Amino acid sequence: MYKTIQTNTLIQSLYKSTPNILSLQRMAHSKVTIVGSGPAAHTAAIYLARAEMKPTLFEGMLANGIAAGGQLTTTTEIENFPGFPKALTGSELMDKMREQSIRFGTDIITETISKIDLSTRPFKLWSEFNEDGEPTMTSDAIVFATGASAKRLHLPGEDQYWQKGISACAVCDGAVPIFRNKPLAVVGGGDSACEEAQFLTKYGSKVFMIVRKDYLRASTIMQKRAEKNDKIEILYNTVSLEAIGDGKLLNALRIKNVKTNEESELQVNGLFYAIGHTPATKIVQGQVDTDEAGYIKTVPGSTLTSAPGFFAAGDVQDARYRQAVTSAGSGCMAALDAEKYVSELD
Structure with a gap:
């Protein structure tokens, strides 16, 4: 699998015209698949890649109307992320995180996951260009870090x-x-x-x-x-x-x-x-426990959810703090939780 796959208009048209051929070419299995592209997703990717888990990360293509990198790409100056005494833009911070993920061996796919089946083991994931075909990916564990959009x-x-x-x-x-x-x-x-x-x-x-x-x-x-x-x-x-x-x-x-x-x-x-946020949890609704607002419920002090092997990190499960640094911290937790889960499957 390529380290990074940039999906453009040509590839989109190919998926629509020859979905079965391309789905066969692309269908693969990963020990841990990360869905998301913000601080939680990339922190999880860095930890999992360094642990030799060879994670796959689907960063999305304008998922929820936001570019890969998440909400931070809409932020100008960031002065409160540790390690950067001089302000940098949200896009610059996410570019650095993405580069670090790739450096340690994360496979990044620029497609949006639009369907997930948590009822089977391994889990099945479909990209938006392949919803009616075979799964784009199967995975032993999933780190779900799709974030939340401000209303x-x-x-x-x-x-x-x-x-x-x-x-x-x-x-x-x-x-x-x-x-x-x-x-x-x-x-x-x-x-x-x-x-x-x-x-x-x-x-x-x-x-x-x-x-x-x-x-x-x-x-x-x-x-x-x-x-x-x-x-x-x-x-x-x-x-x-x-x-x-x-x-x-x-x-x-x-x-x-x-x-x-x-x-x-x-x-x-x-x-x-300050009128609220909408968590990007639509594709797993009914398969994992959420609160009234749609945020995924996690076991306190962990990223474990009601679905074993499915871990939630970042703003998708955090309705309170919603900061880049707290998202990164929960991404670390999700990676450690997922690594432990997968190791116990062997």
Whole structure:
């Protein structure tokens, strides 16, 4: 198998026209298959490859609408990942992780896994170009690290100013220079929104919380903290309509009061979404235990799931922290758990 397989339009068309031939060429078995392309996936790959497990990693092709490398590829400067005293972009960090995975012998396939069968041993996996044919891969164990996508409002102007003033992670991006001593806004009314607003007061001159309802959904203690903070102003009964900027950076937000229908411009240089995340667990729903939001449940202190041999790492099982470094840590845990599982099969 090739170290890296770049799938392009030609290969996609070939898969559609001659699926049986190509599926026979591509079907293979791996001791451990990793599904994902972020810090959890590549950390697992590095550990497993160094342990001579010869893992295969499916990094996806715009899986969930995101390039290989995951959510970090949409982040500009990263200053909180250990080992890099100078800031680097999310894409640069993921490129380095990918290079390290390959260096130690990980087979990386640039295809999206769209179907998994956990009812058989070994497990069966199909790529999106081969769903109706034979499995693309069989595997003794799977490290599932497909991540979670931040929910967005898809406002006019959002795509233009994404990571140019708009973000879905205050902890990740709040300290970036463009936000320092500037007015900022947080969309949401739950605990996460209150926490992000509190965090942003360290950097912004003022933080507006944009809340659609006439109350906060957050816990009582979080509500009180937000209400008592002099740097936080809560705009109840308010929705966002449009992101406005100068072509380079965000500098305002058009908002509307849903009770009076009055529209106005809110002068802010940062907009942070705190309206939740959607874990990428659709292809294993019903086969492994998840919580109400769809996050995969793991045994505390491990990456073990309800399906023996199937390990979950990173944001796909972490609804709380969602940081690159915590994802990398859980990727290490998944690799060690998977290695132990496979060794006990022999």
